[in-house]
Amino acid sequence: MSDPQLIELTEGVVPAITQHGRYAIVAITKHGVEMARRLLHTFPDADLYYMSKFARGDEDSRGIQLFAGSVRLLFPALFPAYDGLILFISLGAVVRMIAPVLKDKKTDPGVVVIDDRGEHAISMLSGHLGGANELTREVAALIGAKPVITTASDVQKTIPVDLFGRRFGWTWDPESEKKLTPVSASVVNEEHVAIVQESGETDWWMHDTPMPPSLRVYPTMADALANQPDASLLITHRLLSSEEKALTANGVVYRPKSIVLGMGCNRGTSAEEIEQVIMETLEELKFSIHSVKALCTIELKKDEQGLLDVCSKYGWEFVYYTPEQLNEMDITEPSDTVYKYTGAYGVSEPACKRYSGCQTLALTKKKSGNATISVGVLGQ
Secondary structure (H helix, E strand, C coil), rough: CHHHHHEECCCCCCCCCCCCCCCEECCCCCCHHHHHHHHHHHCCCCEEEEEECCCCCCCCCHCCCCCCCEEHHHHHHHHCCCCCEEEEECHHHHHHHHHHHHHCCCCEEEEEECCCCCCEEEEEEEECCCCHHHHHHHHHHHHHHHHECCCCCCCCCCCCCCCCCCCCCCCCCCCHHHHHHHHHHHHHHCCCCEEECCCCCCCCCCCCCCCCCEEEEECCHHHHHHHHCCEEEEECCCCCCCCHHHHHHHEEEECCCEEEEEEEECCCCCCHHHHHHHHHHHHHEEEHHHHEEEEEEEEHHCCHHHHHHHHHHHCEEEEECCCCHHHHCCCCCCCCCHHHHHHHCCCCCHHHHHHHHCCCCCEEEEEECEEEEEEEEECC
């Protein structure tokens, strides 16, 4: 029986595709598929297509679309649907295959081509207008490739709103998605755009020239509000206060992966209870769940199904340490009882401190039902 997700490519027929994201990733070789699958994990807002002969069996659950036939026949469907194409296909082949579907530099999507070893990411089409130059930089940073940009003058030298921080794993709040277009317009039109950063990586400016004066960095949300910007880019792990939300009228909230959870639990604690403890704790701290990076625990819990299931659901790193590693950390309330059963004087607090590098945590330790939780913020 044929795979219901399989796209059969036929000469003269535009194939039916299922579009979810703004970008399409396409691969046709074994190595290309490996890189494309890894990229999909770190590049939200993208759809992945590759040849059915490389199927792994998890495509349906990951929303990956398989095709059979010449990849050339896929482009008539991809070109009008996506803002950008990321192609793990040789440059010469792409030139020949997309020639029949090219229309206008104002409407063609940005096209980025990556070689089969992942060494170079080439901005091939619609560099400025289609955003391929910025897309190339972001994708190159994510896969460790060298960006190749050949336009004579990279005129934008600004912030691509929909790609901002992507190489670090930043995402935007779901409610910010509808603001991407108007905020992008404010950036491109050199209106007063406020930037406030409270957490996350700071080396996000990618150009060798200073930021244009229209982009202004403010130390706090209050400072940005006082200067009445036309738009705003807000980088924070916090939930905004009602006053601060005024900045989102024409603003995008980015969520850097900066929150670390340390957790211990009784054997057999359900994923539902663990998730509930996490949700309630983050709400108490006024932190966003979209900024969680990792959940850390003791090695004894490396097979704890509830912890594994929660991490799998949210795509968090799952990290565990030996009792000896945990005992190297200074903790506020060492417990002889915990040591008796685990060999460590604590679990959630030292695990959180070890991963985050923080001596002072946002939440040192809280016991809730069958679980104990600690919370740290990277860099704070």
